[in-house]
Amino acid sequence: MDGDGGEWTPRSLAEASHPRGCMQGPRWVVTFRALVVVLAVIAAALGVLWIEAAGVQGASAQLSSDAPGKVTIPPVGKDPQVGEASAAGEAPIQPIGTAAAQAAGLVVHVAGAVKNPGVFTLMPGSRVFQAIDAAGGALPEANLSALNLAATLSDGTQILVPVQGQASPVNPLNPAGPADTGPAPQGLVNLNTATAAQIETLPGVGPVLAERIVAWRTDHGPFTSVEGLNAVTGIGPKLLAGLQELVTVS
Incomplete structure (x- = not known):
């Protein structure tokens, strides 16, 4: 209907069927749906974060329960075994070399x-x-x-x-010992047991020759006879003859 004659026109009929307030409805409906979608996404994200946080806390608790006990590190330069032995009242461990030397x-x-x-x-x-x-x-x-x-x-x-x-x-x-070495009971010098100093008391035998007799005995074993002195450098027939009645090999 126009303003002058009061008649209905197609435009006026359309405006009458669809007021201006109703034309805004679809816009509010779309906005509300978008808000619902956004809230759902946020809720899902929060749920995922909560699940991950719960998993991390559980893993941390598991690691804490499986962790070993506290380890005490002894001071540098201190033997823990010696310290424990001393604390218990026991004698400290001595070096191996000391026991071996004893x-x-x-x-x-x-x-x-x-x-x-x-x-x-x-x-x-x-x-x-x-x-x-x-x-x-x-x-x-x-x-x-x-x-x-x-x-x-x-x-x-x-x-x-x-x-x-x-x-x-x-x-x-x-x-x-003097009871088992040196001169035999008859007063003879035993070539197999006498020391170099005792052999040196024989006539014609000096310190060097006495050491040679002892060295020969060490290297070759005991003398089997007095004549075995011939094998010692420095003892000739004359000296050997003078020693025949003064030494023994028993």
Whole structure:
């Protein structure tokens, strides 16, 4: 309807059927739907974040329960074993070298039919067979049955290993000491047990020659006869004749 005649026109009929307020409705509906979608996305994101946070806390708790106990690191330069022993009232552990030095103190002389005659250091309580082993073992011609291989050694003992067919020494184990070395009971000097100083008391024998006699005995074993002195450098027939009645090899 126009303003002048009051008649309805197509434009007026359209405006009457659809007021201006109703034309704005679809816009509000679209906006509300978009808001719902946005809120749903935000809620989903928050849910994901909450699930991840819960998983991290659970993993942290698991790691905490599986972690080892507290480890105490001792101060640098301090032996924890020594400290614990001292705290418990026990004696501290001594260096190995000290115990070894205290234990190694048995010195013996192995001579005769062995591969490497000489002086050896053994542990206290060692036996004759151990001293022979230290000298490289017995030679094939050695007469080991003449020795008590199980005898316990003492410090300063001399072990004379005889050869097959050689008269066994009266005392194959000769501990050091004036009672077992030097002149025999008849006043003779025993070439197999006397020291260099005792051999030096013989007429015509000086310090150098006495050392040679002892060295020959160490390298070749005990003398089997007085005539064996011929093998020592510096002893000739004349000197040997003068020593015949003064020495023995028993």
